[in-house]
Amino acid sequence: MVDSVIAAASVIAASIAVGFAGLGPGIGQGNAAGSAVEGISRQPEAEGKIRGTLLLSLAFMESLTIYGLVVALSVLFANPFVG
């Protein structure tokens, strides 16, 4: 009984963790990509440099989502509260 409650809570917690971890970085990545497109259209010759910086910063923002994913994975597959 207790174990099934923990399992249900873990599934809900994992989905909430991934869902909310996607929110903020999504907004941030949208802003960054929008500004990069603006910069490229204003100055097309700087495209290569802007693309490199954009990819690097996108990966940094992505890592925040990944933290949420790591928490979700550890809740699902390596839950310390089960058995």
Next chain:
Amino acid sequence: MLTFLLSKIEVGSHLYVNFPNGLHLHGETVIVSTFVVTLLVSFLVFGTQNLQKIPQGPQNFIEVVYELVKSIAYTQMGPSYYAQFLPFVATIFLFVFGSNVAGALIPWKLLELQSGEFAAPTNDINTTACLAILTSLAYFSAGLKIKGIGYFKRYIKPAPFFLPINIVEDFTKPLSLNFRLFGNVVADELTITVICSLVPLIIPLPIMMLGLFASSLQALIFATLAAAYIGEVIE
């Protein structure tokens, strides 16, 4: 039917090799990382034999790799210090890149194991934790070596009440490095596995391409951050 081609979703199961005194190691991680290191070392040694003014064959590629790692170290540490930390940054970059790409490119899933499965060594949190701890040891010793005891002045900058924040930062830096690399590699493999179990043909290919791209980007980011942490303490 095709089910033998599908791999199971296995997170956290390993091929344990037990030792009599209670220690154990993760067999598949050690095997794949040994493979990667052997490949990298033999490639670098083979490529740097008889260097010439006008590069030919493998020397061209080695020079491209050198230029890349040099630019990472140079932009973060500046002209006077980058040379002595270049080997560390290059080692980190090449190992992470090699293991990520080995995990993404080589069809390890064809080899059956009793438990766990062959994958990128960075798929195991112990590997990434080790790399992250090495990075934090590296910047600590770099600061002590170059600044001497004055290194500890960094902790009370910009004001003395920043001391706890600066100390906590010493722990969060390796933690975030660790989780970033581990999470990205696991997320790639998990996405591919889930999509493969839904549609095994054609559809996973673009995702695999994305995973290949993301894993090389992660190697670049890990090396850049390691160089930036070292550059931050010696500036």
